[in-house]
Amino acid sequence: MNKEPLSIALVGNPNTGKSTIFNALTGLRQKIANYPGITVERKVGTTIIGGVLHKVIDLPGAYSLNYKKLDERIAYETLIGSYEHEEVPDLVLVVVDSSNLDRNLYLASQVMDLGIPVMLVLNMTDVAEGKGIKINPDLISSSLGIPVVAISAKNKTEIEKLKGEISNFDLSKPEALKWNPDDSLKEAMDLLINDWIKLHTDIPDRAQAIEALRLISEGDFKDAFYTFEDEGKGRATIRKAQQIIEQGGGNPMAAEVLLRYNFIGESTSEAATHSAQSEVSITDRIDAFVTHKVAGPVIFTLVLLFMFQAIFSWATPFMDMIDLLFVEGGNWVANTLPDGMLNDLLVDGVIAGLGGVVIFLPQILFLFFFIYILEGTGYMARAAFVMDGFMTKVGLHGRSVVPLMSGFACAIPGIMATRTIENWRDRIITIMVLPFMACSARLPVYALMIAAFIPSTTVLGIFTLQGITFFGLYIFGIVMAVFAAVVMKRIFPTGQQTPFIMELPAYKMPKWSVVFQNTAERGKVFITEAGKIIVAISIVLWFLASFPKTEMPQVVQSESTEYDSSFDITENPESYQLRHSFAGRFGKMIEPVIEPLGFDWKIGIGLITSFAAREVMVGTLNTIYSIEEEDGESSTLKEKLINDVNPETGKPVYSIATAISLMIFFALAMQCMSTIAIVKRETNSWKWPTAMFVYMTALAYISSFIAFQIGSNL
Ligand SMILES: Nc1nc2c(ncn2[C@@H]2O[C@H](COP(=O)(O)OP(=O)(O)OP(=O)(O)O)[C@@H](O)[C@H]2O)c(=O)[nH]1
Ligand SMILES: [Mg+2]
Structure with missing residues (x-):
């Protein structure tokens, strides 16, 4: 039993269920959704296991410790103990998607090199089972030499099982590097550690090997945690280390990757078996259509059109009810309180002001409800995929799509989500055009103007002129964002184009409790x-x-000298x-x-x-x-x-x-x-x-x- 309070970090590839586990452990409500790159910040919470209060850190997803993006860097810095000089975590839970074991274990093997106690959490066992994948956790555990627990984070009793494993975890320090770097790689790492890393960083000893490997494959350092007194020497040292590998016949960029994959392959080849059904999965079948070159963008447009028409028409009866409530409430207060200033202030000031805005709550709720469904099913990632080609043309990036779509809710989470964009120029342009996306705060103004001044004529049977105007305003925002991006692309020199790689997650039924809770949460935030x-x-x-x-x-004063010219008898x-x-x-x-x-x-x-x-x-x-x-x-x-x-x-x-x-x-x-x-x-x-x-x-x-x-x- 672990009686000491621990700090436990959750790491893993994007979209593997880290935040779901974090929420289950801590009772907090970190945002989760079915596409990679949701968490872009660290989140800290606590959990009680066997009477001991442990700290839990949720981290942004990362494919590897050789980080490229701001969100991945946060995970890396936390693990090597350079995040705001915080201690290295006592225990790392590497969360992997059981239906995608090989690729996920790459990161796991890197984390194991940090010399921190590691536990492997095979999550989404339900998904793996559905795909006909059988996994033997004990076999993985014995060949990797770390404890392994298989769970489905959706299941409460399995979360309890995870807690039990944490409580019984043996915290003695594991040996470093279970795979074998070859001689030249080893020599190169030693050189970097002794001549550079030890002298210029406070990265603890056990994390230095990983940092050395990162420098060798990257060929450069571009980061904050170095003291840059002697930049030239640093670069020269990295170069020297790379030359050692080249002389040994290796490729500095690939040396680590190859050796590591060999190690993973050996450790797990027996542990996971696919049943021999090669039928096309439901996800693939849907995607043949949804991500189709022509059908894809059409579907995307229809989804948006449907969404905004629905927001506009479904919310109306609720809005009328709220309206009535405030008008009647105002009248009641006006008639009940004695006439005077307080009466005026309450009725004309507070109730009128608040009522004018609360009335839009139903539309806000519908908007977020739809957005959470798009996120929960995995459609969001398809939207990014479908729009990538277009985005690149106008100076943005496939990765800009999800932040831009989040902008429909609110620019702030959208701007935070740009952390998943690697290239600084792409990121800044996305940030600069993002507020054109019609956020939920504009909705009340649009809705009021449309309800008052646009006729509600029916068009094409199911749409109304009002609904279409509403949709048109959203399109207008998108068009302006694109236009601004095109102009900015001309102003800012083109940086290096990074390819768009985003995994398309399997379609899932959204977790309804998450959808409803989050929607309610947003409604509460809006009101308060x-x-x-x-x-x-x-x-x-x-x-x-x-x-x-x-x-x-x-009126009789009209002939007097004090006549007010702007005065009008009506x-x-x-x-x-x-x-x-x-x-x-x-x-x-x-x-x-x-x-x-x-x-x-x-x-x-x-x-x-x-x-x-x-x-x-x-x-x-x-x-x-x-x-x-x-x-x-x-x-x-x-x-x-x-x-x-x-x-x-x-x-x-x-x-x-x-x-x-x-x-x-x-x-x-x-x-x-x-x-x-x-x-x-x-x-x-x-x-x-x-x-x-x-x-x-x-x-x-x-x-x-x-x-x-x-x-x-x-
Ligand atoms: N079927 C199934 N779905 C799961 C399980 N765990 C998580 N999910 C779903 O997987 C999706 C991703 O979950 P998140 O918790 O956001 O994943 P994450 O690792 O925090 O993702 P990033 O923050 O983007 O790195 C969500 O739709 C979850 O509801 C599981 O065990 N089984
Ligand atoms: Mg997360």
Whole structure:
């Protein structure tokens, strides 16, 4: 029994179930999905086994310790003990996909070289069984010389079995290098370790062999954990080590790989047997169609079209219910509380602001529900595969597809997911164009404008004009992202093109508990996070829009010298008050700037507040229009927008041209502080977020200007 608290790291190839095991052990909810490259950060949790509290570290997937990408590097640094000077883990669980043993064991054999206690977790035994693969864990264990446990992480009792193995694990230090490097490789490794690694890093002794092998096959170092006093000498030493191998008749890039595969082959040839059924798997049969050159992109487009049409129409009944709830709730509060400031603040400020946004919860939930299904089934990886050729042409990369698709939910996880892109130039371009993807925060604005101003005519039997406009806005975002990428590709010198290799995972039934929990989680985040900002902004806004109190002049005053030229006898006192409030004056001040886009000062106020977060726009409009509304009347925001009349011209404030111009502005402008912050963090400089803000917002202004000028002159 292990009585000491351990730090246990989970490593393995991408998509092998590390995070699933992590979640089962710790009770946390790391994101999991059926495609490689979900986890891009370390996550730490704890688990109690036999009364002892152990630390568990979930790591991004890696194919090998010779890392190429930022996410793989995090795994490597953790294992060699150079991650923020943290200790090397006490125990490593190498999680492998049992249905794909050979390739998975490559990494396992590298990890074994680190001299850390290793346990092999053969996961997805259920999948392997389905494929007719039989594995003998004991045989693998005896030939590799490490404990092996076979489980399916979906099964609770098997997780308990894993815990039992951890608890009984023998932690004595294993011998290093079970495979035999040949003489020249050994000599080259010694040279690098003694003349370079020991002198210039604090990598512990037992991890030095692995670092030496990495340097030999890479031929260079490009990383943070070296002290670079003597870079030239480092390169020379690596070169010398490579020459030793070349003189022995080997190839420095392949020497380790070949020897290692021999070792794995010998150890496992008997351990896994395939039953002789060579029938084409279901996955292959589906893929013949889904990844087809022509059918693939068509299916991809249809999937998106269906998804956005469904979001739009399925959510409507729920949205009507929420709407009713808030309108009635507002009325109830208005009639129950005594008249006065608190009443106004609650009804016109908080309830109106919040209601304006909560109403979009059903659409947000449907959006995430579909995204989690696409991720859980494994379709996401197909989307990347199908779009790779196109992506490369426009200056992106196959690996950009998944981050871009995540951008439909929110730019922030999308930007994090770009860590799986190897090439810095590809990565930065993907980050810079990603916020064009229509994120869920834009959804409320789009939905409001469409519901109010686009007719709900049926098209082609199942689609509606509203649904198609909605889909069109998503396509517009994609087109702009592509266009921006093409331009940026010209600006930035082309780096070396890295080939696109992404495994297509087997199709799986999504784990429904994961889909529902995650969807609910996102709904909660939307309500609480957006709710917080919106309540705060609503209160401030209510104040700014309600003060200073101004009395509307009486009609008889019209002959007096105090005649207010902007005064209009059809205007009600509430709207007069609003125009003369702080917010109204401010809106009026910026009106000249936004007027050419078709926006009045009320929209202007909304634009300003929405630079904090886009969805705040709707709450702001709701607050403003509620304040303006005559007491006693109450209608939905949609109706208020349709009926709003400009007192100076007597025409409706919103025309279709205004609505379209506004949607275009929201499609293109960089109105999200959190995105700016994450881009700063991921690129480590203010240069990129600043450039992003300027170019996106300028593009938004110009495009809305053109759209409105054309639209209103038709
Ligand atoms: N059938 C089956 N599916 C599993 C099992 N373990 C995990 N999965 C599924 O496999 C997929 C990948 O699981 P993750 O836990 O995200 O894998 P990961 O290793 O963390 O992936 P990366 O973070 O991308 O490296 C998900 O769809 C899981 O639901 C298992 O034992 N059996
Ligand atoms: Mg993971």
